Amino acid sequence: MENVIIKAARTDKGYCCSCDIIPGWVVAYSGDIEGFKDYVSESVDFWLEGRREKGEDYPKVFDGQYIFEFALL
Numbered sequence: 001m002e003n004v005i006i007k008a009a010r011t012d013k014g015y016c017c018s019c020d021i022i023p024g025w026v027v028a029y030s031g032d033i034e035g036f037k038d039y040v041s042e043s044v045d046f047w048l049e050g051r052r053e054k055g056e057d058y059p060k061v062f063d064g065q066y067i068f069e070f071a072l073l
Helices: 033-054
Strands: 002-010 014-018 026-030 066-072
Touching (some): 002 033, 033 066
């Protein structure tokens, strides 16, 4: 299983994050950390679905088993 590093930061109302292997992808979320983690997972799934449907490249780590590792900055 591979780790996908999510660089996250606390904001006034929630969290925001990016991921080096997903260029241009960012997430902002108002709420608690558990909701944020679920939202990140859903967002990555949505991003991957779009890439796959269009036949566009994406990091191959997403073809296998992976987990998100949240690095709070």
